[in-house]
Amino acid sequence: MDVMKMFAGRPRLLGLGEPTHGDNNLLDLRNRLFRRLVEREGYRTIALESDCLKGLTVDDYVTTGEGDLDEVVRNGFSHEWGHFQGNCDLVRWMRAHNEGRPHDGQVRFAGFDGPLEISAAASPRQALTALAGDAVPQIDDDRWTNPAAMMDPSQSIGRSPEAKELRLLADDLAAELETQPHPDERALLYARTAVGLLRYHHWMADPSPARLQRLTAQRDAMMAANLLALADRGPTLVYAHNSHLQRDRSTMQMGDQHLSWWGTGALVSAKLGPQYAFLATAVGTIHEHGVGAPPPDTLEGHLYGLPEQTALVARQSPWYGYAPLDPANLPSIDGVVFVRDVTSS
Known part of the structure; x- marks a missing residue:
């Protein structure tokens, strides 16, 4: 071919x-x-x-x-x-x-x-810990991966005070990498993943009719960011x-x-x-x-x-x-x- x-x-x-x-x-x-x-x-x-x-x-x-x-x-x-x-x-x-x-x-x-x-989104713990180690607050993975949250936004942790704190942390860690002339490729991947996952969980907690459309769009946005990074390789x-x-x-x-x-x-x-x-x-x-x-x-x-x-x-x-x-x-x-x-x- x-x-x-x-x-x-x-x-x-x-x-x-x-x-x-x-x-x-x-x-x-x-x-x-x-x-x-x-x-x-x-x-x-x-x-x-x-x-x-x-x-x-x-x-x-x-x-x-x-x-x-x-x-x-x-x-x-x-x-x-x-x-x-x-x-x-x-x-x-x-x-x-x-x-x-x-x-x-x-x-x-x-x-x-x-x-x-299809049944759940991962916890942001792995990506955040890879970036910041012990500086990451304790995260209960089971609360983040609750399968009931996929269809019921009230079951999602994505708009809780904990989630908002972690979104700020992920944003700060990603911004710090942007100040480096040659950041590590894997660190950038972990940062994109942490930021993207927390956005995804945020939309999982959205009670509006636009919820599912925003989730599908966010997933593809995460895919696109990863592909653009690979294109640079x-x-x-x-x-x-x-x-x-x-x-x-x-x-x-x-x-x-x-x-x-x-x-x-x-x-x-x-x-x-x-x-x-x-x-x-x-x-x-x-x-x-x-x-x-x-x-x-x-x-x-x-x-x-x-x-x-x-x-x-x-x-x-x-x-x-x-x-x-x-x-x-x-x-x-x-x-x-x-x-x-x-x-x-």
């Missing part, structure tokens, strides 16, 4: 989107593309839609060999993605590639999502859901609420311009989940090899886990990677 022929220059951030999470067919395609970018195009980092702090464990392993592969994969990914063979294969290859190479020739791993799960392949990487507004239906916000790709593209590129992935069938051959008048149907159509319309998926491409977004997509049939993993 020689994707570089599509671009006038080498993008600093090349986004490869996926329409569904965790399929090993798609993860294998991602791995092959990353190897090619490393070997032929000088890419040195891959960034995944996974917890940025957990990802440090993976980065340490691929650069130094520290730890056990199985344990690193199990604990170094969020969303339980360490169970997928494709992610294990990626980490194994990266470690083998780095063996015996000087530091500046090694490939690096990064998570660029916040420490956020050098050419990076970014792998996440299409909806995060697209330049158009992201949308989601949650119950009776229609959410719409500017996602990671839109925010990064506004900063980097042509130095950000986005390839969306579409699939034809996922028979394992009841996604059969696409109708001929859809984008996927056109790509599936059926007769030419005069118009392309959005495809509907019978499985919640797969998000078809919206043809209206095609003008803002640099290319579409099409996988005709996704087989059982």
Whole structure:
């Protein structure tokens, strides 16, 4: 897959989107593309839609060999993605590639999502302690990670006096790093994470109808900040859901609420311009989940090899886990990677 022929220059951030999470067919395609970018195009980092702090464990392993592969994969990914063979294969290859190479020739791993799960957001303790050590007040993690707070703002600690005190501390620590000409890369990551997490918890405690939209927007803002930092490091392949990487507004239906916000790709593209590129992935069938051959008048149907159509319309998926491409977004997509049939993993 020689994707570089599509671009006038080498993008600093090349986004490869996926329409569904965790399929090993798609993860294998991602791995092959990353190897090619490393070997032929000088890419040195891959960034995944996974917890940025957990990802440090993976980065340490691929650069130094520290730890056990199985344990690193199990604990170094969020969303339980360490169970997928494709992610294990990626980490194994990266470690083998780095063996015996000087530091500046090694490939690096990064998570660029916040420490956020569907059921809860992490406590800010880890990020704050990494920055300030014993100067951080005692933090009860259980109060911050209460799963009831995800749907009930009254259960959130995010607007308590303790939370306000910690937001001031995080802001001060981040501001102190800005006074340094060459701040440590990981310190900056901890500072971004602490500030972002405390903002996220603040919006978790919001009782207004805009609560969920603000949470989704804050998550993507955290992702964008992490990607812009990685872009300063050098050419990076970014792998996440299409909806995060697209330049158009992201949308989601949650119950009776229609959410719409500017996602990671839109925010990064506004900063980097042509130095950000986005390839969306579409699939034809996922028979394992009841996604059969696409109708001929859809984008996927056109790509599936059926007769030419005069118009392309959005495809509907019978499985919640797969998000078809919206043809209206095609003008803002640099290319579409099409996988005709996704087989059982």
